[in-house]
Amino acid sequence: MKATIRRSINNSYEAMSQDGRMFTLRIKGKTLPVPKWEYNPIAVGDEVSFIAHSDREGLITERLERRSTFTRFLNKVSLNQTIAANMDQALIVSSVKSPSFHPRFIDRAIASLHGCKVIIAVNKRDLGIDYERDDIELYKALGYQIVLVSASEGDVSSLIPLLKGKVTAFIGPSGVGKSSLVNLITGSNQRIGEVSDKYNRGKHTTNHALWISKDDIDIIDTPGIREILPPLEDLVELKESFPELRDVRCRYSDCLHDGEDGCLVPSKVEDGSIDEGRYSGYLTMLYDLKSVHSRIIRNKW
Numbered sequence: 370m371k372a373t374i375r376r377s378i379n380n381s382y383e384a385m386s387q388d389g390r391m392f393t394l395r396i397k398g399k400t401l402p403v404p405k406w407e408y409n410p411i412a413v414g415d416e417v418s419f420i421a422h423s424d425r426e427g428l429i430t431e432r433l434e435r436r437s438t439f440t441r442f443l444n445k446v447s448l449n450q451t452i453a454a455n456m457d458q459a460l461i462v463s464s465v466k467s468p469s470f471h472p473r474f475i476d477r478a479i480a481s482l483h484g485c486k487v488i489i490a491v492n493k494r495d496l497g498i499d500y501e502r503d504d505i506e507l508y509k510a511l512g513y514q515i516v517l518v519s520a521s522e523g524d525v526s527s528l529i530p531l532l533k534g535k536v537t538a539f540i541g542p543s544g545v546g547k548s549s550l551v552n553l554i555t556g557s558n559q560r561i562g563e564v565s566d567k568y569n570r571g572k573h574t575t576n577h578a579l580w581i582s583k584d585d586i587d588i589i590d591t592p593g594i595r596e597i598l599p600p601l602e603d604l605v606e607l608k609e610s611f612p613e614l615r616d617v618r619c620r621y622s623d624c625l626h627d628g629e630d631g632c633l634v635p636s637k638v639e640d641g642s643i644d645e646g647r648y649s650g651y652l653t654m655l656y657d658l659k660s661v662h663s664r665i666i667r668n669k670w
């Protein structure tokens with residue numbers, strides 16, 4: 370039988386079978402035939418084959434091929450952690466003021482997503498949007514869909530139509546209001562945390578990913594993350610996640626836009642046609658990747 374993972378707790382997985390029944394599954398023989406550089410063999414959203422023991426329990430025999438992933442490289446352990454799989458789209462959630470808007474997080478999240486559409490949500494618009502407006506316009510101009518919402522004011526009308534009929538992973542730093550939005554949209558009752566006064570950051574309230582459905586809306590809520598680096602083995606792939614850097618025809622097609630001869634990017638940054646903040650965020654990510662890329666073994670998404 371086949372099932373989709375909805376939650377993972379220690380080494381057991383809650384999953385819904387194709388015919389709509391919930392099972393608690395474990396991994397047969399403790400290990401699955403998955404690459405050894407993976408931190409977790411199974412993520413929420415994964416589809417698996419399993420053998421049922423009873424009408425509630427079973428053993429996973431295989432993880433099926435993934436259509437999409439949100440995966441980051443964990444530097445400390447040199448392993449790739451997949452946080453959500455097989456979503457149709459990712460909603461990268463940001464907030465304003467508390468915590469403050471963080472476009473460089475958005476760029477890193479985009480680079481860590483594969484095989485799915487990206488939507489950006491700016492939550493807490495009730496706190497007022499001012500200097501963030503330029504970045505919001507920038508992402509729009511780059512072709513991203515971006516919606517402004519407020520969970521606390523129940524203002525999600527621009528978001529709901531985008532979620533219908535889709536599986537959407539909510540991704541973002543701690544405290545931006547992912548679970549607040551999920552509760553509002555689905556009527557679920559997940560724990561909500563406060564934002565610390567001292568650091569203006571969330572307190573990592575959600576501690577594991579969880580699939581929640583209401584009617585034709587399916588959401589994977591994920592824990593807030595701070596560090597995020599895409600597991601790219603080949604550095605030249607990084608610019609694929611930057612539409613304004615991807616298509617620049619420099620002298621060399623494998624130009625990393627990092628001081629090479631004949632690179633056209635610096636002059637475009639100079640004349641303002643490429644955003645300086647995005648470019649310097651790209652370079653920071655490139656250097657972070659350079660320092661670890663010999664330890665990265667990229668998953669096939």
Ligand SMILES: Nc1nc2c(ncn2[C@@H]2O[C@H](COP(=O)(O)OP(=O)(O)OP(=O)(O)O)[C@@H](O)[C@H]2O)c(=O)[nH]1
Nearest residue numbers: 520521544545546547548549561562573574575593
């Ligand atoms: N002002 C304002 N506060 C909000 C809004 N949405 C959420 N909050 C508050 O932001 C805090 C964090 O909300 P959560 O929903 O727990 O955030 P989260 O993104 O799920 O955080 P983690 O689970 O830690 O990743 C709570 O105090 C919420 O009440 C909003 O639209 N406006």
Ligand SMILES: [Mg+2]
Nearest residue numbers: 547548574575
């Ligand atoms: Mg949460």
Ligand SMILES: [Zn+2]
Nearest residue numbers: 619624626632
């Ligand atoms: Zn270049």
